[in-house]
Amino acid sequence: MSIIINSVILLAILGFFAGSFLAFAEKKFEVKEDVRVIFAESLLPGINCGACGYPGCSGFAKGFVNGDVKPDGCLPGKRQGVPEKLIKLSKISDDELNKIWEEIGENPDKIKEKF
Template structure:
C-alpha cells in the first residue's frame, strides 16, 4: 500500500509542478522582435565591431530600435547590406 501512496503522491506533485512551470513559462516569456533576426541574417556575420557594437547581433538590435543607421556596417558596404536592411525595415513597418 505504501508503494501506491508514494506513486500517487509523486504523480500529484509532478502534475502540480508541471502546471506551475507551464504557467511561469507563459507569464515570463520574453517577446523578441522578428526583425532583429532578419537584419542579423542580412549582415555579413564578421562580428568585427567596426560599427561600434560588440557584434552583429548587438548592431541588429540597435538598428531595429532606431538607435543607429543601417549604413554603419563597414564590411557589408560593398555587398549592399544597408539597402537590404532598409528594405527589411520598410517591409515589416508596412505589415
C-alpha cells in the same frame, strides 16, 4: 508495498503540479521579440566582429531598429549588400513583416531568401 505505490502517486501528483506551474509561468512571463530585430540580424553577416561598435550582430541589429546606427555601419556587410537590404527592411511596415514572418514559418534562416 503500499508505501511504494503511495510514493509513486505522490511524485506523479507533484510532477503534474510542477509541470503545470512551469507551463503557466512560461506563458505569463513570455518575452516577445521584435520581428524587425530578428530580420535585421538575419540580414547581417553573423561574424560578430564588433567593427560597428556594437558587441556583435545582434547588438547592431537592435541599434539599427532603434535608429541609433546607420545601415552602412556594418563594415563586413558592405560587400554583401547589407546596407541596401537594411534600407529595404526599414521601408516595410510592421504588418507586412509579421505576415512574412508567419509565411516563412518563423524560421530566421529563410529571411535572406525574401530579401
